[in-house]
Amino acid sequence: MSRLDRTRTSPHQLRPFFSSQNLLNRADGSAQFDFGGSSVICSVVGPAEVKIRDEKLDRATIEIVARPLVGLPGVKDKTLERNIRETLEPLILSGLHPRTGIQIVVQTMKEDGCILSTAFNAAILALLDAGIPLKSILASVTCIIDSRTNQILLDPTIEETTHAKSTHVFVFDNKVSISSINPEDVAMDEDSKEPSHTGILFSDSTGLFTEDEFFECANACFKAAQAVHGFIRTAVSKKLEKEYQQTRA
Amino acid sequence: MASIKTEQPPGSLLPQGPSIVLPGDLLPAPGTRLVTDDDDAFITTSTTAPVIKLGPGLLVDDDSIGAIKAGILKHTPTGNRWWVESNQRRYVAAQGESVVGVVISKSAEHYKMDIGAAQHALLGVLSFEGASKRFKPDIKIGSLVYCRVSLANKDMEAELECFNPTTMKSDGYGELKNGFAIKTSLGLARRLLDPKTLILRLLGQHTPFETVIGMNGKIWVDSESPKKIILICNAIKNSEFLSDTECKTMVKTVIEKL
Amino acid sequence: MASSTTASLAASPAFTFSASTFQKLHPTEYFRKFVSQGVRPDGRLLNSFRPTTVHQGVITTANGSAMVRIGGTTVVCGVKAEVAEPKLDAPDQGYLVPNVDLSPICSSAFRPGPPSEQAQVVSDQINRVLKESNVLDLKDLCIEEGKAVWSLWVDVVCVSYDGNIYDASLTAVMAALANVRIRKPTYEEGVVKVSGVDNTDEDDNSSFKLKLARTPLSASFVLFDTSLTLLADPNFAEEAISEGQISITIDEQGKLCAVSKVGAATTSLTSMRQCVDRARERSQELRAIMNQHQ
Numbered sequence: 001m002s003r004l005d006r007t008r009t010s011p012h013q014l015r016p017f018f019s020s021q022n023l024l025n026r027a028d029g030s031a032q033f034d035f036g037g038s039s040v041i042c043s044v045v046g047p048a049e050v051k052i053r054d055e056k057l058d059r060a061t062i063e064i065v066a067r068p069l070v071g072l073p074g075v076k077d078k079t080l081e082r083n084i085r086e087t088l089e090p091l092i093l094s095g096l097h098p099r100t101g102i103q104i105v106v107q108t109m110k111e112d113g114c115i116l117s118t119a120f121n122a123a124i125l126a127l128l129d130a131g132i133p134l135k136s137i138l139a140s141v142t143c144i145i146d147s148r149t150n151q152i153l154l155d156p157t158i159e160e161t162t163h164a165k166s167t168h169v170f171v172f173d174n175k176v177s178i179s180s181i182n183p184e185d186v187a188m189d190e191d192s193k194e195p196s197h198t199g200i201l202f203s204d205s206t207g208l209f210t211e212d213e214f215f216e217c218a219n220a221c222f223k224a225a226q227a228v229h230g231f232i233r234t235a236v237s238k239k240l241e242k243e244y245q246q247t248r249a
Numbered sequence: 250m251a252s253i254k255t256e257q258p259p260g261s262l263l264p265q266g267p268s269i270v271l272p273g274d275l276l277p278a279p280g281t282r283l284v285t286d287d288d289d290a291f292i293t294t295s296t297t298a299p300v301i302k303l304g305p306g307l308l309v310d311d312d313s314i315g316a317i318k319a320g321i322l323k324h325t326p327t328g329n330r331w332w333v334e335s336n337q338r339r340y341v342a343a344q345g346e347s348v349v350g351v352v353i354s355k356s357a358e359h360y361k362m363d364i365g366a367a368q369h370a371l372l373g374v375l376s377f378e379g380a381s382k383r384f385k386p387d388i389k390i391g392s393l394v395y396c397r398v399s400l401a402n403k404d405m406e407a408e409l410e411c412f413n414p415t416t417m418k419s420d421g422y423g424e425l426k427n428g429f430a431i432k433t434s435l436g437l438a439r440r441l442l443d444p445k446t447l448i449l450r451l452l453g454q455h456t457p458f459e460t461v462i463g464m465n466g467k468i469w470v471d472s473e474s475p476k477k478i479i480l481i482c483n484a485i486k487n488s489e490f491l492s493d494t495e496c497k498t499m500v501k502t503v504i505e506k507l
Numbered sequence: 508m509a510s511s512t513t514a515s516l517a518a519s520p521a522f523t524f525s526a527s528t529f530q531k532l533h534p535t536e537y538f539r540k541f542v543s544q545g546v547r548p549d550g551r552l553l554n555s556f557r558p559t560t561v562h563q564g565v566i567t568t569a570n571g572s573a574m575v576r577i578g579g580t581t582v583v584c585g586v587k588a589e590v591a592e593p594k595l596d597a598p599d600q601g602y603l604v605p606n607v608d609l610s611p612i613c614s615s616a617f618r619p620g621p622p623s624e625q626a627q628v629v630s631d632q633i634n635r636v637l638k639e640s641n642v643l644d645l646k647d648l649c650i651e652e653g654k655a656v657w658s659l660w661v662d663v664v665c666v667s668y669d670g671n672i673y674d675a676s677l678t679a680v681m682a683a684l685a686n687v688r689i690r691k692p693t694y695e696e697g698v699v700k701v702s703g704v705d706n707t708d709e710d711d712n713s714s715f716k717l718k719l720a721r722t723p724l725s726a727s728f729v730l731f732d733t734s735l736t737l738l739a740d741p742n743f744a745e746e747a748i749s750e751g752q753i754s755i756t757i758d759e760q761g762k763l764c765a766v767s768k769v770g771a772a773t774t775s776l777t778s779m780r781q782c783v784d785r786a787r788e789r790s791q792e793l794r795a796i797m798n799q800h801q
Contacts (some may be wrong), residue, residue, distance in 0.1 A: 029338065046367070047339060050367075091272075097341070098403055100367035100369075128318075131319040131339070135273065136272055137272050137273055137316075172272065237269045237493060240269060240319075245495075246445070246446045246493055
């Protein structure tokens with residue numbers, strides 16, 4: 001079955017990823033992440049000076065600002081900010097930089113579905129670029145259930161989202177995926193046996209769906225998130241390779 | 250440096266080649282095995298176990314050692330040291346590092362210095378070679394100073410000094426007069442200090458210049474004319490993502506402009 | 508780390524203090540002592556919810572209203588219907604605008620001024636549940652296509668805040684929507700006329716009720732400590748020390764309308780399933796409470 005965007009052939013196929021790190025000159029770290037036609041740029045400043053009013057004695061103050069594609073920030077952007085902060089704040093080892101501030105700005109550049117997932121992935125790449133100490137990294141994937149076919153479509157476009165009966169956003173960290181997940185475990189859930197170590201870091205689902213559909217979505221997104229994790233690793237190694245060309249010899 | 254005792258598995262756990270780690274990855278890098286006996290896990294009190302010294306980018310979490318930054322996992326057998334070499338733009342003061350700072354303000358006892366970290370650093374007016382109550386160096390606000398971090402603590406402002414505390418000699422530290430300073434990434438500054446990095450030698454073959462490289466990414470350059478200084482600064486900045494051969498052609502085009 | 512602190516404190520008899528001091532100094536450790544025994548400081552079991560009451564029709568001047576108490580959390584919801592012009596791209600659809608207000612009156616944790624982030628997030632969550640699970644067909648709110656529609660302002664005011672604002676607000680919104688009565692309008696030459704008395708209790712022909720396709724109700728949980736123990740219906744103190752929050756919204760047929768998990772800890776699918784099972788029971792209890800008072 002072909003997808004609505006006509007470039008993809010399978011419901012579980014993701015759109016091509018693209019990322020670029022260190023693209024803003026004045027920020028301490030920055031990254032762009034694209035899922036096909038959706039693009040988000042994220043900048044990180046810090047650990048830097050912080051207003052006395054916001055200063056915390058035992059850890060860094062983390063501020064997230066989400067900017068929409070057009071217009072002024074609204075309730076949607078507040079929710080985006082809160083989702084990103086609640087997920088990233090615990091990952092940042094803020095205790096290592098007390099009395100400082102870390103500001104993360106998330107700017108939507110192009111919108112074609114899955115903005116929350118794109119923003120999550122852009123933010124983690126920007127944090128890596130800035131060298132902020134992190135407990136682990138994360139990867140996010142969105143899926144929908146099509147109301148006409150009842151099929152799970154990963155990484156939907158805006159057009160596909162209009163036919164969705166439910167939307168599901170998931171975030172997974174890399175703590176389990178590197179050490180304890182081997183291909184056999186992941187293959188296990190083919191016959192609806194879920195890998196017991198799949199930990200959901202963040203999940204947000206709305207619409208109308210059954211319990212089984214929810215867990216099927218979680219498993220499908222978990223598998224796809226491994227591809228995103230792999231991509232993040234490649235992106236980081238490519239950047240390091242470029243930097244170390246002279247000293248390697 | 251946190252020290253932790255650990256048992257090494259039969260055969261070395263050294264990863265082959267440069268291994269790239271991301272936050273959340275456990276040491277040793279993927280492909281090698283952690284020593285875990287069921288209950289008496291990774292950390293053992295056995296006196297025969299070698300001591301691992303952890304450097305930047307690694308942290309002990311519960312009973313495992315994990316990376317907290319993205320970079321290359323490095324190891325030296327002397328002292329069994331492990332660390333992650335990563336790049337960033339924001340400086341975090343570390344004791345013993347040489348930095349280039351800018352004087353922000355001065356009081357009777359201290360100069361307040363901007364070294365690019367989250368907080369300003371303090372440079373005592375007596376922390377210079379031969380300084381005394383009667384004879385203090387007079388450095389103007391806005392001047393560049395090459396100094397050493399004498400005290401760095403995450404909870405406090407860093408302290409700087411402009412002499413070697415054992416010999417009381419300046420050791421090359423002090424005010425940087427004339428010249429021009431640029432800001433680069435910390436990784437580039439570190440690599441410029443590595444003699445294997447070609448760019449400074451290449452530039453030196455064509456034109457004489459003086460340079461001071463601060464671990465905080467501030468690089469000071471002085472040469473015969475402002476035009477030369479700017480060309481050298483640009484060449485250093487441009488070299489960050491170039492290979493040796495690319496550097497050679499880049500330097501050639503720069504020199505042609507002189 | 509905390510456990511070693513208390514161990515050394517217990518060892519020296521000179522260092523004793525009251526339970527309330529202990530709670531203030533080591534809130535997590537204080538809690539852990541209770542949780543390890545399978546109870547919570549307020550006497551609840553780990554998976555039990557606080558006593559809940561729902562009262563409908565508490566505001567006579569509103570088209571529909573409800574007051575919900577879950578333990579120490581009290582919210583009041585009022586629905587006001589106003590005639591408005593429809594949007595150009597949806598000429599036959601009315602408006603349904605939920606808003607949650609967390610003012611300093613309900614807790615010292617909130618400051619006066621523009622709506623706090625938490626208030627905006629809860630409003631958005633409720634808005635999404637109402638829209639995405641098609642609770643109300645907005646076409647039912649049409650008076651005259653392209654000219655006039657009903658706009659329903661669903662305002663939730665928190666009177667007393669003691670955690671779990673989402674469950675309380677959603678329950679209040681659903682109870683208030685079920686309570687709504689709107690006088691039947693007539694449209695003549697650009698003028699909307701409404702007759703009769705507002706909010707009459709009798710089912711006469713002069714007013715109509717909303718046709719709610721489903722009644723989504725939610726159950727929230729927090730994850731506590733490194734053991735990630737699930738605590739149902741968290742109060743303010745429990746929210747403050749939690750490692751993550753899970754909310755499950757479910758309708759009367761057992762279909763899920765929303766699932767959300769935020770916070771530091773990763774949740775296994777097994778505990779997600781536990782939450783869904785518990786939420787199913789809870790939403791039925793809640794529905795029974797709602798119908799009791801109708």
